[in-house]
Amino acid sequence: MEVIGCAPSGKAADGLQSGSGIKSQTVHSLLNEFNGTTREDGTRSEPSRILSRNSVIVLDEAGMVDSRMLSRLMDATEQAGAKLVLVGDDRQLAPVQAGAPFRTLVERMGAAELTENRRQREGPDREASKDLREGRTREALQTYLDMGTLSVAETRDEGIREIIDKWSREIRADNLKDSVIGATTRAEVAELNRQAREHLKETGGLTGPGTEIRTTDRSGNFAGNLEFIVGDRIMFKNNDRKLGVKNGQVGTLEKIVTGNEIEFIVKMEDGRTVSFSPDRYSALKPWLCDDRPRIAGNDRREVLCPGQPAIHGPGTELCSGDPA
Numbered sequence: 001m002e003v004i005g006c007a008p009s010g011k012a013a014d015g016l017q018s019g020s021g022i023k024s025q026t027v028h029s030l031l032n033e034f035n036g037t038t039r040e041d042g043t044r045s046e047p048s049r050i051l052s053r054n055s056v057i058v059l060d061e062a063g064m065v066d067s068r069m070l071s072r073l074m075d076a077t078e079q080a081g082a083k084l085v086l087v088g089d090d091r092q093l094a095p096v097q098a099g100a101p102f103r104t105l106v107e108r109m110g111a112a113e114l115t116e117n118r119r120q121r122e123g124p125d126r127e128a129s130k131d132l133r134e135g136r137t138r139e140a141l142q143t144y145l146d147m148g149t150l151s152v153a154e155t156r157d158e159g160i161r162e163i164i165d166k167w168s169r170e171i172r173a174d175n176l177k178d179s180v181i182g183a184t185t186r187a188e189v190a191e192l193n194r195q196a197r198e199h200l201k202e203t204g205g206l207t208g209p210g211t212e213i214r215t216t217d218r219s220g221n222f223a224g225n226l227e228f229i230v231g232d233r234i235m236f237k238n239n240d241r242k243l244g245v246k247n248g249q250v251g252t253l254e255k256i257v258t259g260n261e262i263e264f265i266v267k268m269e270d271g272r273t274v275s276f277s278p279d280r281y282s283a284l285k286p287w288l289c290d291d292r293p294r295i296a297g298n299d300r301r302e303v304l305c306p307g308q309p310a311i312h313g314p315g316t317e318l319c320s321g322d323p324a
Contacts, residue, residue: 007060010246016060034076051080062088067099168199181289192289206231213278235287
């Protein structure tokens with residue numbers, strides 16, 4: 001039997017592989033293996049993977065896969081007579097693209113459900129998580145208030161200041177990778193990243209002169225000129241097999257080599273060191289704060305800030321502009 005793991009992002013695929021032992025990759029790359037890819041001259045490559053009746057595909061974080069992508073995966077599975085197992089939470093974040101097919105499948109067909117909470121270990125946390133999942137939001141928020149893990153600000157600006165103040169009091173060079181600030185909008189993400197990086201510059205967490213590079217998004221489109229400094233936490237936004245990085249992976253910028261060509265040397269969270277020219281790989285961004293879909297599922301102390309309330313368990317700080 002051939003068991004294949006996949007997930008919407010490279011980081012989620014890594015989590016599936018490390019947690020289950022199933023060799024895993026992104027859904028997008030798996031579909032490319034089934035169907036081939038378009039070459040620069042317009043021709044298509046031959047498929048590099050063939051499914052059979054003995055193949056089992058395990059799709060993790062299925063709730064974040066859009067209708068079109070899940071349809072393609074189901075078609076490939078059905079044509080081969082293989083089996084597709086969907087694993088996820090239909091009540092968590094919906095896909096960025098159109099549709100919520102996993103939720104629809106659960107509603108119409110039913111699903112096996114894990115009911116025992118293994119993530120929150122303390123009594124109040126477990127009860128609050130259960131209340132949230134079952135729609136008892138007021139009770140859950142009251143529990144977090146009583147525990148002191150939820151704070152409320154009168155305005156969004158006050159919430160941002162409170163988040164940065166708390167983060168700056170607790171952050172150190174040796175635990176920077178254990179925390180991430182979350183926000184709802186791109187404007188909030190940009191402002192929180194700016195303020196957090198200013199704090200690190202003032203306290204020596206970022207050292208040396210900044211290097212401005214031209215960055216791109218996942219599609220290769222211009223995403224702005226951004227400054228990078230030694231000590232920066234960097235997120236990779238594209239898969240690159242040659243470089244050995246996946247979308248969503250994070251590392252620390254340890255050295256910037258200048259000369260005829262700029263070179264970044266980054267220590268990844270798994271202990272590897274990768275080096276590259278930002279002229280060749282430019283799908284990068286400083287990563288101290290990100291939007292909620294990006295940080296969902298990270299095993300870190302998460303600090304969530306202004307906008308629509310969201311709870312991510314123990315250690316969470318939530319500041320909202322709507323105390324009610």
